[in-house]
Amino acid sequence: MDQQEFILVSAPNKTGEGFIRQLIRQGLPFAAMANNKGEKQRLDSLGVKNIILIDTTEQAKWKIPEFVVGKVFLFEQSMNLCCRYIQICRSWTIKPIYVITHTSNPRLVYKGLGATYVIHTTSEDVSFLVQSHVG
Numbered sequence: 117m118d119q120q121e122f123i124l125v126s127a128p129n130k131t132g133e134g135f136i137r138q139l140i141r142q143g144l145p146f147a148a149m150a151n152n153k154g155e156k157q158r159l160d161s162l163g164v165k166n167i168i169l170i171d172t173t174e175q176a177k178w179k180i181p182e183f184v185v186g187k188v189f190l191f192e193q194s195m196n197l198c199c200r201y202i203q204i205c206r207s208w209t210i211k212p213i214y215v216i217t218h219t220s221n222p223r224l225v226y227k228g229l230g231a232t233y234v235i236h237t238t239s240e241d242v243s244f245l246v247q248s249h250v251g
Contacts, residue, residue, distance in 0.1 A: 121186030132191030185209040192217040206230035
């Protein structure tokens, strides 16, 4: 029997929070990543039920989640953290990894680390991602 795939999200900004609210509204199975307790509390307050707390500094602690990881959506706040998350998540899934950024950081860096798509947007409304890429 196939296990249900979970969408994995890193949402350190308003755009990512809006994406999470849409996933909750649509009842889609997802989990969110946090790399510190403050981020975890913020995700809790958004109503996220499945939160993975990741120590991004120690590769030995990057444990595979207890659920099947499907598509990954990384909302960039910091290039360094986003790069680390791509490395971590690429080892967990063969599904697409999306990086959503407001900056002009080089997309080839993200692609070279394993991102499938790099989406540049100036809008905080990314409902098109849920409609066209989730499912």
